[in-house]
Amino acid sequence: AAVTASGISYLALINRRDERLAPKSCSAEGGEVHQNEPVSRALSALSEAPRTNEVISEHADYIHGIKIYNIGILADPVPGEKRGRGIQHLTSSYWIYDMGVFINREFRKMQAMLEYARERSRIYPGYDYRYFTNISNALFLKAEAEGLITPDGRDFFLMAAWCAMASAEVDGFPYGKYTPSQRATQREAFYAKYVNRHEVVWVEGEEDDPDFEQRLGKYAIESCRIDLIPSVALERLGLHNELCALKYEKPSTWLREGFVISERIDSMKRHYESIHARDFSEDHVAHLIWGFMAIAHVVACFPQKNDLYNFEGVRRKNVLAMDDSIRTLVGDGGFRRAAAKGQSSKKLRKYSSCEEAARALIDNALRYITEKERAEKVPDKNNETNAT
Structure with missing residues (x-):
């Protein structure tokens, strides 16, 4: 010193x-x-x-290679071009706001899903991605069955969107902006923001304050948590918008004129099929998130474009008119009721010791690797195996 x-x-x-x-x-x-x-x-x-009086410092990542009082403007990924940062004006502001309000309202349920998915993924690697994509798909189907015209149907739709975004935070898609190590760090950061006791910013059980709301007037917005919208998912959506701007001459037409909802439902179902088929030729999760965003925008701004039918309303009315045996057979599930509720929340096995848990973890990891290797090989006509 x-x-x-x-x-x-x-x-x-x-x-x-x-x-x-x-x-x-x-x-x-x-x-x-x-x-x-x-x-x-x-x-x-x-x-x-x-202690320093240094005004300008050099740093290659910033414009002209300098920072002033440790503040600089990051250089573009491609010099002279605004590429790789996404196009945010093609993301619906209505959808962003609705997602922020929905997350605030359903935070504890989302937190429960994340705790469950993370815990099981520690035993079964990759479980969380499959969990979120399947729950998203199931809730999407329930939303479609109610025609997006009931409160429950719209809740199902927004939760399906959130689950799709959660899958974008934990998947293994080769998103070239980040290394696998960085993606792993982002995955843990996503969980931490919702689950870790020291990082969750949440006030439990607050009551509305009518006097305060009256004082705020038109600025008394609904409680929202826009900060909890999954960030990697938003980034990938922005890049999807950027690619759409390259593909279409007028990429904002759907924002201004809308589209027939059933046609976009077709597209989303195809992307779900590609996700379940493990097709990584495109970022199907980003396509899916775009579909949620676009449909929410069009249903909000152009409700006359919603040509979906409320099959669930018809089904319930008809089932209630039948005898008890039919109601017992179909329950609330459609053609055949589920054996039990809570298919997506099975209990984890409790282990008697750390050693037993470690052995189970190793066994499951080896089984996962073996199954993955087997899936990546296909027999040719001569019964030989080639890597796909």
């Missing part, structure tokens, strides 16, 4: 200054005790900060 002419270090002088400035009071025994810990910590951090 640098020292003064008298041999006392600058750090010692700073510490003495901190002690002199820190607020004090008398203890019950008459001695001095420090109070106001935040102030003390702030002074300590200030003392440890580097």
